[in-house]
Amino acid sequence: MALGIYRTRTVKVRGKKKKKKERVADFSYQNESLAQMIVDAWTDSTFRNDLLSNPATAKAELAKRGIYLSDPVVITEDQYYSGYTMPDPEGVVFVLPDPPRTDTPSQGDTLLETAKLLMACTPNGI
DSSP states (O other): OSSSEEEEEEEETTTTEEEEEEEOOOHHHHHHHHHHHHHHHOOHHHHHHHHHHHHHHHHHHHHTTTTOOOSEEEEEEHHHHHHOOOOTOOOOOEEEESSSSSSSOOOTTTTTTHHHEEESTTBBOO
């Protein structure tokens, strides 16, 4: 299995319990403060690494932006394309888009619109 986010579910098959992976629906959500969070992760590797490796950081950063989830997880695009299985079936998985595929913006310009575009392109993009 690849390309997506999955959760493991226990089902009965001919009277026996069997674990089955099922794909979670992909969606895109536009939000200015989430787009800024992506830009912050692109420009600050310490923040990016902490966001990807520490679920408590993801939870706190999302809460700062008015999004209150019990178990948010942030993964990379590579993890998404390899087929990521959620550890908690009630969790919400966000995909951090890879750094922009463009040149560095000119002084005074920002990466905010680039982040918004990649949020729309990357399934479940932050």
